[in-house]
Amino acid sequence: MAPNPLVRLQGISKVFPGGIVGLDAVDLDIASGEFLTLLGPSGCGKTTSLRVIAGFESPSSGTVLLDGRDITALWPFDRPVNTVFQDYALFPHMNVAENVGFGLSLRKLAGAEQTKRVRAALDMVGLADKLGARVSELSGGQRQRVALARAIVCEPRVLLLDEPLSALDAHLREQMQVELKRLQARLGTTFVMVTHDQTEALSISDRIVVMNKGRIEQIAPPATLYDRPATRFVASFIGTMNLLQSRFVGRDGERLRFAAGELPLEASSDSGETPTAGDTRTIGVRPEDFLAANEAAEGTAPARVSGVVFHGRTLRLHAELGQGTPIVIDAPRQAEGFQFSVGDVAHISLRRGANCPMLPG
Ligand SMILES: Nc1ncnc2c1ncn2[C@@H]1O[C@H](COP(=O)(O)OP(=O)(O)O)[C@@H](O)[C@H]1O
Ligand SMILES: [Mg+2]
Known part of the structure; x- marks a missing residue:
């Protein structure tokens, strides 16, 4: 105050x-x-x-x-x-x-x-x-x-x-x-x-x-x-945020590593709290902090595309991770490897350096 x-x-x-x-x-x-x-x-x-x-x-x-x-x-x-x-x-x-x-x-x-x-x-x-x-x-x-x-x-x-x-x-x-x-x-x-x-x-x-x-x-x-x-x-309430139930995997310096199903995530630990291995937390990920590619690679998880929405400079991809978890991804329209139609499998990963909050519950 x-x-x-x-x-x-x-x-x-x-x-x-x-x-x-x-x-x-x-x-x-x-x-x-x-x-x-x-x-x-x-x-x-x-x-x-x-x-x-x-x-x-x-x-x-x-x-x-x-x-x-x-x-x-x-x-x-x-x-x-x-x-x-x-x-x-x-x-x-x-x-x-x-x-x-x-x-x-x-x-x-x-x-x-x-x-x-x-x-x-x-x-x-x-x-x-x-x-x-x-x-x-x-x-x-x-x-x-x-x-x-x-x-x-x-x-x-x-x-x-x-x-x-x-x-x-x-x-x-x-x-x-x-x-x-x-x-x-x-x-x-x-x-x-x-x-x-x-x-x-x-x-x-x-x-x-x-x-x-x-x-x-x-x-x-x-x-x-x-x-x-x-x-x-x-x-x-503020913007769009994917709220993903995630399992705590371990700590990497300042970064806390989580997994939402197969999808590796990272959160910052500014609350000072370190969970114990196996704990679950909600990790918030902005749509622009996800990357979508046509090919699988280290650190990606497959998601089935259920909708592609034109947003002007970006395209919004609605998809479902393996466990049926819905996620939303924004990608620049010209981005390479971003050519998806409904029914395709997109390989999702967290953008490097993304700042994801760890939320209570
Ligand atoms: N004069 C009033 N009599 C009874 N209930 C009221 C009165 N004014 C506000 N409320 C109630 O108090 C709550 C908060 O209202 P309000 O401050 O007008 O909300 P907001 O401006 O955020 O939409 C609401 O549930 C509203 O119905
Ligand atoms: Mg009012």
Whole structure:
């Protein structure tokens, strides 16, 4: 945990009427200036976490700290926190400038100062020329920017964003991801974003919190989550991961040698744990970390091809190892020796230097 977090959730639980558990003993530190993303399937507690930080939801137990101060009992308006809602929640009867200035009017800011800040905020999101426009005249992407401007104009310490890009089409969404990241860097404000889209989380975040059933599974930077998932849930939620029941064979310096049936595998031992010979563990192997060849060789195991899927630069091969274990392999389309059709036998091996995590269970 960070030494001086900006926000600290301490033992936060939320039980809704009817006994539905929204959050279950969540501990989370959010550092000042970071872009943190809460990621997980629908219903895992992402929105509830944001609402607890914003003050729209009071936790059943636990404490919310900001700069070390207990703010659990503060009203939303008294917290230096603003939220961008999924549906933007703009006021249709107000123009762009009025929407953006709304929070400042509530704070009774002088007219001239208010105008200056509204202009600056709209400038930040590239909408300086839309001050007088009606909300109904704007495109989806522009509405999204107005909602952002309205949230940053109050200069919050923490900006909360609940699925901010989910209403946009794929192309615009990718563009807005880049813009959002740039805006965050320029403002230096702490952003806490919610998404159920792992690609979005991986491309935009400094750190990602993976949630499942009201609990935190893992908190890590994107590359660590991808390369070193701590749990089976994280391994299967982030990208595609083959989870192979494997027998421990022995140790080779830093490498732990396993076998999934006939297929030799290697895992890194960064947990420090060395299993005993004959123990079984789950080894996670990314599809791109397998090689497939037409000929058998030292270190390969045969697999029957059951499907070949075009993925653009790569082909995805679905196959079955001897014991009926399904595996997925990605190979560059031009790769030599990668000419397979359904029914063929592919000889599978682990790519040299592949970094495979050893997972519990
Ligand atoms: N006001 C509420 N009343 C009852 N149950 C709720 C309420 N809000 C959320 N929940 C439940 O709490 C769990 C977490 O919800 P939520 O935080 O909205 O999930 P997410 O945003 O990750 O999809 C879900 O099971 C949801 O049905
Ligand atoms: Mg939600």
